[in-house]
Amino acid sequence: MVPSRLIASCAVVVASMTAGCSATGPNPVVKTVAPSGTSSQSSASAPTDQVSIDALNAYAGMLADTAVAARTADWKASVLTHHATDQALSELVRILSREQTQGLVSRGAPVSHARVVQVSSGTRPTAAMIEDCADTTSWAEVDPKTGRPPAGATPGGRRLIRARVAEADQVWRVTDLAINPIGSCS
Amino acid sequence: MTVVGLLAVVATQSDQPSPAPPAPHAPIVGDAFVGADCSTNPDAPECHFSIDGRPSTKPASVSKAVPANVSNVRICQDVPIFIPQVQHVVVAGGDSSGPERMTQQECTVNGRLVDTSLVFEPTDPVAPPVSAQQLAQHAYQALVMPRPDVGMSPEMDVPQLAGLPVWLWLKTGSWSPRSVTLTANGVTVTATATPRRVVWSMGDGTTETCSGPGIRFPEHPAGDGMTPSPSCGHTYRRTSATEPGGAFRATTTIVWRVDWTGFGPGGTFPDVESSTEFPVRVIEAAALVTNSR
Numbered sequence: 001m002v003p004s005r006l007i008a009s010c011a012v013v014v015a016s017m018t019a020g021c022s023a024t025g026p027n028p029v030v031k032t033v034a035p036s037g038t039s040s041q042s043s044a045s046a047p048t049d050q051v052s053i054d055a056l057n058a059y060a061g062m063l064a065d066t067a068v069a070a071r072t073a074d075w076k077a078s079v080l081t082h083h084a085t086d087q088a089l090s091e092l093v094r095i096l097s098r099e100q101t102q103g104l105v106s107r108g109a110p111v112s113h114a115r116v117v118q119v120s121s122g123t124r125p126t127a128a129m130i131e132d133c134a135d136t137t138s139w140a141e142v143d144p145k146t147g148r149p150p151a152g153a154t155p156g157g158r159r160l161i162r163a164r165v166a167e168a169d170q171v172w173r174v175t176d177l178a179i180n181p182i183g184s185c186s
Numbered sequence: 187m188t189v190v191g192l193l194a195v196v197a198t199q200s201d202q203p204s205p206a207p208p209a210p211h212a213p214i215v216g217d218a219f220v221g222a223d224c225s226t227n228p229d230a231p232e233c234h235f236s237i238d239g240r241p242s243t244k245p246a247s248v249s250k251a252v253p254a255n256v257s258n259v260r261i262c263q264d265v266p267i268f269i270p271q272v273q274h275v276v277v278a279g280g281d282s283s284g285p286e287r288m289t290q291q292e293c294t295v296n297g298r299l300v301d302t303s304l305v306f307e308p309t310d311p312v313a314p315p316v317s318a319q320q321l322a323q324h325a326y327q328a329l330v331m332p333r334p335d336v337g338m339s340p341e342m343d344v345p346q347l348a349g350l351p352v353w354l355w356l357k358t359g360s361w362s363p364r365s366v367t368l369t370a371n372g373v374t375v376t377a378t379a380t381p382r383r384v385v386w387s388m389g390d391g392t393t394e395t396c397s398g399p400g401i402r403f404p405e406h407p408a409g410d411g412m413t414p415s416p417s418c419g420h421t422y423r424r425t426s427a428t429e430p431g432g433a434f435r436a437t438t439t440i441v442w443r444v445d446w447t448g449f450g451p452g453g454t455f456p457d458v459e460s461s462t463e464f465p466v467r468v469i470e471a472a473a474l475v476t477n478s479r
């Protein structure tokens with residue numbers, strides 16, 4: 001559940017999200033596991049509040065879509081386009097294509113601690129930057145035949161994800177993604 | 187533009203002169219993100235972008251504005267996607283369906299995006315092999331231009347003084363050729379973008395066009411600030427006090443010439459641009475204005 005007022009930060013589990021969400025459908029169900037403790041942008045104006053909500057929803061949707069597609073390493077899944085486009089979409093396709101090539105799939109979902117760190121200027125902002133110290137410990141790659149991680153696999157961990165989210169055609173989507181190595185944030 | 191399925195594609199993008207290293211085999215780590223570009227090379231330029239996005243060679247999306255008196259207008263467009271690594275993976279994986287063209291299909295109704303999908307179509311097996319021109323077009327679209335990394339003196343984060351010459355330059359890295367090389371069916375082409383000029387829209391209604399990156403302001407003893415840049419500069423004649431936010435919105439745009447070579451006579455593509463925007467605050471400095479030209 002997402003608070004209706006300003007959320008400049010949120011912690012979500014995307015495992016509960018369904019594959020059926022679309023670019024126009026209701027926002028995906030996002031389970032809040034804990035307040036992140038990060039300070040909210042109390043000085044933000046109302047339009048910026050809405051931008052933060054829209055941007056975080058789009059980002060959470062992108063992660064959820066990815067987790068859904070990764071259950072079968074389906075890099076051709078149209079669900080990837082619902083909350084991602086441009087470089088971010090290409091990156092997700094590449095990530096899942098690599099997973100499929102290695103014969104692996106993913107179980108579980110990453111835990112996000114996303115927060116909006118910047119909103120574009122102007123009276124009607126159309127872009128926002130998000131930083132997420134995402135925890136992938138509960139999002140393991142497994143061999144679908146055994147259901148277990150491949151030999152030699154190490155656990156996931158915390159990765160710093162930077163994302164740009166922008167509005168186009170009245171819909172917010174992630175346009176750019178930089179997913180950093182495990183250990184890049186704490 | 188039509189994306190042609192490529193039987194074997196190897197792509198590299200590099201800042202000349204050093205070529206990009208080959209993509210390493212992904213190490214075995216326990217989550218799917220190990221395949222992310224910035225997971226293996228967080229310092230790569232493509233891992234850095236700003237809220238303004240990143241410069242792109244793709245043309246701006248076509249406006250889908252709908253006339254006010256028309257309702258329920260559905261407009262769909264196909265956005266070709268070309269991901270060399272993935273197409274390469276498809277072939278390497280021995281996908282029996284053969285090469286496919288990948289398209290992102292997007293539809294709006296009254297200007298609002300209502301559905302998006304990925305569409306895969308097998309390429310016609312009897313289609314003619316990819317031409318060098320088509321391959322060059324892919325290389326052209328795969329070029330990623332750097333955002334201008336702007337230098338100013340007086341520095342950007344202090345107010346400029348009306349009447350005082352401002353030196354403008356691009357920091358190292360913004361002004362060097364970029365290239366992308368693609369190989370398919372034994373044909374290799376390289377598209378190279380070369381900076382040809384930089385246009386400084388200063389925000390006060392004037393534009394300075396410079397043929398080179400400009401010269402960094404040297405460390406002068408105090409008092410030499412009245413010397414204009416010999417190569418690229420501007421003098422603000424009024425303050426930015428009445429501008430929104432009290433600052434001019436300046437834009438720096440590098441215009442790149444793109445040539446391709448490698449097969450036949452080669453050719454030249456339309457210029458591409460990469461730009462960055464920044465605020466410039468200009469305040470009155472009566473004494474200096476008096477002494478200015």
